[in-house]
Each structure stands twice: as C-alpha cells, then as structure tokens.
Amino acid sequence: MIIAIKPGAPAAEVEAFSALLEKQGVRVNLSQGASQTVLGLVGDTSAIDAEALLAHHLVEKVIRVQEPYKRANRMFHPDDTWIDISGPDGAVRHLGGPYLGIMAGPCSVESRDQIVQVAQAVKKAGAGFLRGGAFKPRTSPYSFQGLGPAGLDLLLEAKKEAGIPVVTELMDIHHLELFGDVDIIQVGARNMQNFTLLKELGRSAKPILLKRGYACTITELLMAAEYILAGGNSRVILCERGIRSFDPYTRNILDLSAVPALKRQSHLPVIVDPSHATGLAWMVPAMAKAAVAAGADGLIIEVHNNPEAALCDGEQSITPGAFAALMGALRRLADIEGKTI
Ligand code: PEP
Numbered sequence: 001m002i003i004a005i006k007p008g009a010p011a012a013e014v015e016a017f018s019a020l021l022e023k024q025g026v027r028v029n030l031s032q033g034a035s036q037t038v039l040g041l042v043g044d045t046s047a048i049d050a051e052a053l054l055a056h057h058l059v060e061k062v063i064r065v066q067e068p069y070k071r072a073n074r075m076f077h078p079d080d081t082w083i084d085i086s087g088p089d090g091a092v093r094h095l096g097g098p099y100l101g102i103m104a105g106p107c108s109v110e111s112r113d114q115i116v117q118v119a120q121a122v123k124k125a126g127a128g129f130l131r132g133g134a135f136k137p138r139t140s141p142y143s144f145q146g147l148g149p150a151g152l153d154l155l156l157e158a159k160k161e162a163g164i165p166v167v168t169e170l171m172d173i174h175h176l177e178l179f180g181d182v183d184i185i186q187v188g189a190r191n192m193q194n195f196t197l198l199k200e201l202g203r204s205a206k207p208i209l210l211k212r213g214y215a216c217t218i219t220e221l222l223m224a225a226e227y228i229l230a231g232g233n234s235r236v237i238l239c240e241r242g243i244r245s246f247d248p249y250t251r252n253i254l255d256l257s258a259v260p261a262l263k264r265q266s267h268l269p270v271i272v273d274p275s276h277a278t279g280l281a282w283m284v285p286a287m288a289k290a291a292v293a294a295g296a297d298g299l300i301i302e303v304h305n306n307p308e309a310a311l312c313d314g315e316q317s318i319t320p321g322a323f324a325a326l327m328g329a330l331r332r333l334a335d336i337e338g339k340t341i
C-alpha cells in the first residue's frame with residue numbers, strides 16, 4: 001500500500017503517523033521527495049482500511065498494491081486447491097485442480113419419489129453430487145418456500161439410497177445443527193454478504209459452496225470467501241451464477257469472464273451455475289460447455305424429472321435425459337481441458 005502525504009505536512013507529524021501505522025503490523029518506508037512525501041507500507045496490509053486512512057488529515061491519496069484478501073489470494077498459495085469429499089458409497093469425489101466436479105439435481109426437494117428418482121438418474125449419468133434445496137430463498141413470501149427440515153430429511157434419504165453426496169443451501173445459522181450429514185453447505189447469492197453467516201461457517205468443518213451475489217463484484221466475492229477462510233475453514237468453492245443486467249432475455253447475465261478472473265486471483269475451485277444464470281433450460285447445455293471451456297472446475301445444474309410440474313425454477317431445469325446427454329459432451333470437453341470428471 002502506498003500513501004501519498006499532503007504537501008507541506010510537518011515532518012514530525014508524518015513520523016508520528018508512520019509510527020501509528022507500524023503499530024498495525026506493517027513496515028513503513030518513508031520517501032521524501034522535493035515536493036512529495038510517500039509512505040510505502042510493506043507486509044500484510046489486509047487489516048488496514050484504505051478508506052479510513054483517507055480520513056486522516058495528512059493523507060492525500062492511498063493506492064492499494066496488494067489485494068485486501070490474503071487467504072483466498074493465489075499470490076500466497078500458487079497451487080490450485082482442491083477438495084475431496086467421501087460419498088456414502090465409499091467413493092471419494094474431488095472438486096478443483098485436475099478434477100471437474102458436477103453437481104446436479106432439482107432446485108427444491110419436493111417429495112421422496114422426486115428426489116430419489118433424480119438422485120439415481122444424475123448419479124447414473126455421472127454427476128458427483130446431488131443438489132436440492134430444502135430451505136429456499138424466494139422473492140415472494142407466497143411462493144413455495146421449500147419443505148424445510150422435512151425436505152432435508154428426504155435429501156439425506158436420497159443421498160443414502162442413490163449413494164451420492166449432497167449439497168444444499170443454509171439460510172439461517174440456527175439450522176446448522178440439521179446439516180450434520182450434508183456434504184457441502186451452500187451459501188446462496190442473496191446471502192453472499194451475510195457476514196454473520198460467513199463467520200459461523202468459518203468455524204464449520206464442512207466444505208462451503210459460496211455463490212456470487214447478483215450485484216457483487218469479483219473482489220467482493222473473494223472478500224466473502226476470505227471471511228470463511230479467516231475463520232479457519234479452508235474448504236471454500238466459489239460459484240458464478242449470473243449477475244443483474246438491463247436485458248430481461250435471460251434471468252441474469254452469465255459472467256463467464258469471472259471464471260478466469262477468479263482463477264487468476266485465487267487458488268480456490270470455481271464452479272458455474274448455468275441454470276440460475278440463464279433461467280432457460282434450452283440454454284443450459286451451451287453455457288455449461290462454455291463454462292468448462294473457460295476453465296471452470298465444476299458445474300451446478302438444475303435437473304428435474306418433470307420440469308413442467310416443478311414447484312420452483314422448472315423453466316430452467318433440464319430433464320435427466322438432457323443431463324445425461326450433456327454429461328457425454330462434458331466428458332469430451334474435460335478430456336480436452338486435461339480434467340477428470
Ligand atoms: C439455488 O441454487 O438454489 C439458488 C437459490 O441459487 P442462487 O442463490 O444463486 O440464486
């Protein structure tokens with residue numbers, strides 16, 4: 001971090017200011033030019049608030065050289081992180097690095113038959129993980145809110161029956177005790193900046209799937225991941241799921257450039273959700289393939305055995321048949337990318 005000091009600032013005050021900064025654990029190199037004094041801060045500046053510094057009467061300008069996230073930063077962790085998850089069938093699934101992790105299943109758990117059938121179908125097609133929401137964040141309070149704890153029980157039954165690990169959304173930290181047998185905890189787009197939730201999940205031993213908020217920047221997503229990492233939980237998966245735009249043609253705009261950007265900035269696995277990004281089932285296969293070609297480490301795809309009758313997001317859900325066909329294409333793409341599904 002570089003701090004330009006206002007011209008004419010008294011040297012003694014600059015010295016005192018430098019000493020104050022050093023108390024925050026950084027080294028300060030003072031450069032005195034003919035008309036400008038510059039402070040170079042060396043060390044971990046992640047705890048130093050650039051905006052707060054601007055309020056200081058001596059400070060003219062602050063330039064951040066290093067990103068404000070340290071644990072998520074590839075600079076301090078050059079190798080890809082990947083996550084291993086053992087399934088109820090004894091097989092270990094991997095996500096990140098040389099592995100492509102595929103999560104698939106309905107938007108919401110609706111009934112025992114529905115979730116077990118979809119679980120069996122996506123597992124047969126080669127998915128590594130079953131998705132299914134029990135607690136649903138809906139825009140309208142009158143829409144289906146998910147089956148809650150009963151839905152979670154059905155999801156866990158499907159996990160056992162089909163022999164596939166599960167990923168499901170946690171909206172309220174008070175429900176965490178119900179998530180003991182959940183394999184990956186999802187933090188939805190609407191909760192990406194629920195810092196209380198993120199801090200609590202930092203203390204959890206479970207892998208966390210962190211979805212990008214639909215109006216959040218790449219840096220904000222990485223800072224949200226940093227909350228979980230700073231709490232001691234190193235198993236974070238980032239997810240691009242589309243951001244808001246002016247064009248209603250698709251539900252969101254799939255920001256595929258976020259994939260190489262996140263992978264450049266961070267060592268964490270990055271997956272893509274083409275279902276919520278587009279909102280259109282017919283567009284999902286094209287964008288799923290594009291995501292893998294862009295370097296994604298995985299996908300989360302909505303699959304429903306009867307999309308027309310789905311209680312949530314039927315229009316963006318593909319059928320098990322379409323999913324199986326897509327898996328064939330994804331396997332070929334994974335080969336080209338040097339990844340294993
Ligand atoms: C979901 O995956 O079920 C979901 C609600 O997604 P998002 O948080 O990205 O909207």
Ligand code: MN
Pocket residue numbers: 107108276302312313
């Ligand atoms: Mn959905």
